[in-house]
Amino acid sequence: MTATTARRLGFRQPSVIPGFGLTLGLTLSWLALIVLIPLAALFLKTTELSFDQFLAVVTSRRALNALKISFGLSLIAAFINLIFGFIVVWALVRYEFPGKRVFDALIDIPFALPTAVAGIALTTLFAENGWLGSLLVPLGIKVSFTPLGILIALVFIGLPFVVRTVQPVLLDLDLELEEAAETLGANRWQVITKVILPVIGPSLLTGFALSFARAVGEYGSVIFIAGNLPNVSEIAPLLIVIRLEEFKYADATAIAVVMLLASFVLLLAINRLQRWSEVRTGRL
Amino acid sequence: MKIDITNVSKRFGAFAALAGVDLEIKSGELVALLGPSGSGKTTLLRIIAGLEWPDEGRVLFDGDDALARSVGERHVGFVFQHYALFRHMSVFENVAFGLRVRRPRRQRLLEPEIRARVNKLLELVQLGWLADRYPTQLSGGQRQRVALARALAIEPRVLLLDEPFGALDAKVRKELRRWLRQLHDEIHVTSVFVTHDQEEALEVADRVVVMDKGRIEQIGTPTEVYENPATAFVHEFIGESIVIPVTVDNGAVQFHGNRIDIDTQGVTCGPARLFVRPYEMSIASAESAPFQGTVKRVHGIGPARRVELALNVDGHVVEVDAPRVQDLTVGQAVGLSPTRYRLFAGEA
Numbered sequence: 242m243t244a245t246t247a248r249r250l251g252f253r254q255p256s257v258i259p260g261f262g263l264t265l266g267l268t269l270s271w272l273a274l275i276v277l278i279p280l281a282a283l284f285l286k287t288t289e290l291s292f293d294q295f296l297a298v299v300t301s302r303r304a305l306n307a308l309k310i311s312f313g314l315s316l317i318a319a320f321i322n323l324i325f326g327f328i329v330v331w332a333l334v335r336y337e338f339p340g341k342r343v344f345d346a347l348i349d350i351p352f353a354l355p356t357a358v359a360g361i362a363l364t365t366l367f368a369e370n371g372w373l374g375s376l377l378v379p380l381g382i383k384v385s386f387t388p389l390g391i392l393i394a395l396v397f398i399g400l401p402f403v404v405r406t407v408q409p410v411l412l413d414l415d416l417e418l419e420e421a422a423e424t425l426g427a428n429r430w431q432v433i434t435k436v437i438l439p440v441i442g443p444s445l446l447t448g449f450a451l452s453f454a455r456a457v458g459e460y461g462s463v464i465f466i467a468g469n470l471p472n473v474s475e476i477a478p479l480l481i482v483i484r485l486e487e488f489k490y491a492d493a494t495a496i497a498v499v500m501l502l503a504s505f506v507l508l509l510a511i512n513r514l515q516r517w518s519e520v521r522t523g524r525l
Numbered sequence: 526m527k528i529d530i531t532n533v534s535k536r537f538g539a540f541a542a543l544a545g546v547d548l549e550i551k552s553g554e555l556v557a558l559l560g561p562s563g564s565g566k567t568t569l570l571r572i573i574a575g576l577e578w579p580d581e582g583r584v585l586f587d588g589d590d591a592l593a594r595s596v597g598e599r600h601v602g603f604v605f606q607h608y609a610l611f612r613h614m615s616v617f618e619n620v621a622f623g624l625r626v627r628r629p630r631r632q633r634l635l636e637p638e639i640r641a642r643v644n645k646l647l648e649l650v651q652l653g654w655l656a657d658r659y660p661t662q663l664s665g666g667q668r669q670r671v672a673l674a675r676a677l678a679i680e681p682r683v684l685l686l687d688e689p690f691g692a693l694d695a696k697v698r699k700e701l702r703r704w705l706r707q708l709h710d711e712i713h714v715t716s717v718f719v720t721h722d723q724e725e726a727l728e729v730a731d732r733v734v735v736m737d738k739g740r741i742e743q744i745g746t747p748t749e750v751y752e753n754p755a756t757a758f759v760h761e762f763i764g765e766s767i768v769i770p771v772t773v774d775n776g777a778v779q780f781h782g783n784r785i786d787i788d789t790q791g792v793t794c795g796p797a798r799l800f801v802r803p804y805e806m807s808i809a810s811a812e813s814a815p816f817q818g819t820v821k822r823v824h825g826i827g828p829a830r831r832v833e834l835a836l837n838v839d840g841h842v843v844e845v846d847a848p849r850v851q852d853l854t855v856g857q858a859v860g861l862s863p864t865r866y867r868l869f870a871g872e873a
Contacts, residue, residue, distance in 0.1 A: 417609035420576050423596045424603040425623035425679055435626070439613040 280501065286494040298495045303471050304480060308496070311477040312503060314388060315456035318395035322452045323445060325396075326403025333404070334411045348405070351398045356461030363394055364466040386468025391476065394463045395456040402455060403448030410444040443515045450511040457504055526587050526682040526715050527552045528573060533582030534739075535568055542568040543579070544739040550683075553713045555706070557726035560736035561762070566719045567687055569736070573717065574685050575599045586682065602676030602714075606688040608668045610660040616671050617656040620646055623679035646674040649708070666697040673705075677712075686718035690725060702729050723763045727751060735759050757869035760800045767806055767843045769799045769816070769836070770872070778868065781838040785815035790868045797870050801863040804829065804846040808853065814860025818843070820853050834861065 287295065298304060332338075333345055351359065367374040367384035374384055384390045414437065422432045438445075460478040467474045477500055484493035528550040535543040543565045550556050558566035571577035573584060575596035584591040591599055611619050620643045627633045634642065647653045650670040660668055669689065676684060689705065690698040706729050709716055720726050726733045727747040735742045735750055735758075743755040754760035761768065771787070772779045773794055778787040787799065811817050818834040821842065825831040829846040832853060836843065845861065847853060 415607075415609060417605050417607065418611065420596075421603065421605060421609040421675075422611075422622070422626070424574060424576070424601055425626060425675070426597045426600075426628065427622070427626040428597065428628065431626045435622070436611060439611075 283494050283497055283501070286491055287498050289491040290495060294491075295495050298492045299499050303475070304477075304496055304499075306472040307475050307477040307480040308499060308503070310388060310391065310475065311457055311500070312507075314392050314395055314476075315453050315459075318392055318399055318456045319449050319453035321392075321396050322399045322403045323449045326400055326448060326452075327407060327445060329400070330404050330407045330411055334408060348401050350401075352401050356398065356459065357465065359397060360394060360462035360465030363390070363397065363462065367393065367466065385466055386470075386474065388467075388474050390466035390468070391463050391474060394466050395459060398459055398462060399452030399456050402451035403445070406448035406451065407441055407444045410441045414440055439518075443519050446511055446515040446518070450508055450515075453511075454504060454508060457500065528591075528683060528715065528717075529583070529585040529588075530569075530573070531583045531585075533569070533572060533579045533584065535565075535572065535577065535579045541739050543572075546582070546736075546739070546741055548734060548741065548744065550715060550717060552715055555709045555716045555729065555731045556718075557730035557733045558717060558719045558736060559721070559723060559726040559733050559763075561721060563738075564736040565739040566721075566734075566736050570685050570687055570717060570719050573683070574601045574603050576603070600679060600682045602679060602681030602684040604669075604672045604676050604684070604686040604689055606691055608660075608672040610668055610671060610675070612660055614659075615656065616647070616652065616658050616660070616663070617643055619660065619671055620674045620678050622675060627679075642678065643674075646678055649677070650674045664697075665693045666701055669693065669701060673708075677714075681714065684714050684716040686716065688720060689718055690720070690722070698725070705729060727763070735762065737762070754800075754867065757798055757800065757871065760867055760869070765803050765844075767801045767803060767845065769801075769841065769843065771797050771799050771868075773797050773868075773870075780816065783838075787815055787863070787866065787868065792868050792870045795870060796872045797868050798872070799863070800867045800869065802865070803831075803844055805865040806843070806845045806861055806863050808832065808834075808845060808847050808851060809860045809862050811858050811860040814862040816861040818859060818861055820855050820857045820859060822855065823847075823853050834859070836861075 290298065299308075329348070333341065333348075364385050365371050367377070367390060369375065369378050369383070369385070371385070377384060382389070384393060418436055418440075419432050422436045427435065458478065460476075460482070463476055464479055467476065467479075469475050469479055477496060481493045481496050481500075484490075484496065528548075530546060530548040530550075533543055533546045534541070546565070546569060548569075558569060560566045568577060572579050573591075575591065575594065575598075578592065586599070611622065614622065621639050624634055624639045624642060644653060644656070647656055650673055652667060652670055652674070655663065655667065655671075660671065663671065673686075673689075690701055693701065702725055718729070727750075730747060732744060733747055733750050734744050737758050743750050743759045745753075745755075750759060751763055754763065760766050769780070771785070773789050773792050773796075775794075776789060777784050778789055778797070778799075779785065817837040819837065820832060821835050822833040823830055828849060830849055830851075830853075832845045832847045834843055834845060835841070837858075843861070853859070
């Protein structure tokens with residue numbers, strides 16, 4: 242029945258794999274249940290505000306600053322993770338060193354560690370009398386309770402995303418490709434830019450996107466280290482929680498809607514970029 | 526370009542991949558490195574290319590020390606077994622790669638010159654019509670030819686091919702090796718290719734280098750290595766052989782204690798092995814022949830039939846080619862007499 246509908250609608254390609262109707266139905270129901278319905282509720286709640294009220298909430302100085310801090314620092318953190326994550330992956334894949342497996346396992350800790358624990362640990366380390374913070378004070382650098390602290394927390398939680406997405410692709414990259422480029426006269430830099438990066442580029446973009454998405458939504462680790470000064474070191478998720486605690490539910494969902502849309506646009510753009518690079522390089 | 530390899534050795538941990546190899550490759554020659562897996566042939570090829578460094582020994586290109594140069598400076602065209610094409614580049618860009626990365630920059634060709642050169646190469650390998658495709662859209666034989674065109678683009682002083690036909694099916698393999706031979710006759714670049722397929726080596730190469738366990742067993746033309754194998758290994762590895770263990774005692778060959786009428790060919794006392802090609806063992810009447818046996822099976826089509834025989838004394842089974850006209854029945858007792866043979870000292 243679903244199969245015939247699909248055929249009538251004209252989007253079904255003839256295929257030897259059965260179960261198109263069933264799998265599409267299950268996929269859509271599951272997506273609706275887990276993702277679309279809660280998100281729709283978010284939008285619905287926001288409609289309690291008039292459009293002017295909505296604008297007033299999301300363009301208030303505090304909300305704008307919170308959004309700026311959240312998105313700005315998340316992008317910077319994702320970028321840092323992109324670069325250092327790549328270096329970590331390179332070392333893990335290309336070199337043999339004692340304790341390699343332990344290092345490899347350690348990468349996943351930010352995945353598993355309760356974010357509050359991470360936040361408290363980082364705060365303690367980087368406090369003015371902490372192990373690392375006390376070293377930075379003479380240099381005039383303050384980490385805990387500043388935006389820099391937020392950045393460090395976001396870098397911490399985002400690292401495994403880049404490492405784990407790029408690692409399998411780099412492992413798969415045939416050493417013979419590099420040798421071939423070398424026999425053709427390419428130097429190391431040309432090998433990296435013309436042979437290695439084009440192949441692992443899409444996975445780097447995915448890692449960047451995941452790391453960014455995680456950082457935007459991060460709450461637990463940041464609130465401990467941030468100091469949470471409105472307009473200075475207050476992230477958007479925290480502002481949402483504050484509004485909830487004030488029972489201003491619609492205000493909270495208004496900020497959430499803006500975050501959601503901005504994240505969606507950014508992720509879609511990264512996704513298109515990734516697809517473009519794959520098409521351009523003939524992999525699709 | 527002439528290549529001189531002197532006393533080259535290479536170890537990987539405890540494994541000796543090459544043990545003192547000497548080889549001279551003449552300018553414009555097409556040489557095959559032939560041997561079973563683990564014989565060191567690919568290692569030797571990679572050392573010539575500069576992808577591997579020997580532990581000792583010398584490699585000279587036209588008298589110049591090649592080991593002082595990196596792989597990029599040696600100007601070698603290397604064709605990898607699995608082609609190693611850049612998946613993210615079109616066929617055209619793959620071939621153009623070597624021209625685009627040329628350094629220093631002022632030696633780099635201008636875009637129209639690159640286009641002309643690449644198109645000419647693609648015509649040479651008969652793939653001009655595929656220039657805009659990507660490697661994943663090509664068949665194995667086409668990929669192989671792209672890899673070859675890419676290697677030729679830098680005008681290499683020597684062309685090195687690692688198992689160039691290994692990953693292709695039988696029919697394409699035959700076509701491509703004939704084509705490679707023609708190509709070599711056209712462009713005359715010194716070429717070395719590695720193979721474990723003796724048929725391929727004998728058909729394509731000017732000279733064949735037979736290797737085993739990191740050593741060169743014999744160097745010679747295809748006819749030489751086939752007709753006059755220098756060692757037991759070469760006799761067994763190239764072409765089919767009947768091998769019969771014998772002993773040499775007091776200047777005479779003995780088979781299980783019976784003296785047989787076979788020349789010792791300079792082998793002194795001790796165990797030895799008699800090598801005979803299947804078509805050079807004639808089946809005669811039982812009495813006069815050096816070996817006696819019983820026909821076990823007769824099969825095959827074509828000008829000769831394959832006859833399986835069990836030798837009388839030890840039941841050792843040998844396979845002999847007999848002319849179709851010869852009348853043989855299963856169970857028949859016959860004599861075997863080699864018309865041409867080689868005797869090598871040592872046990873199997």
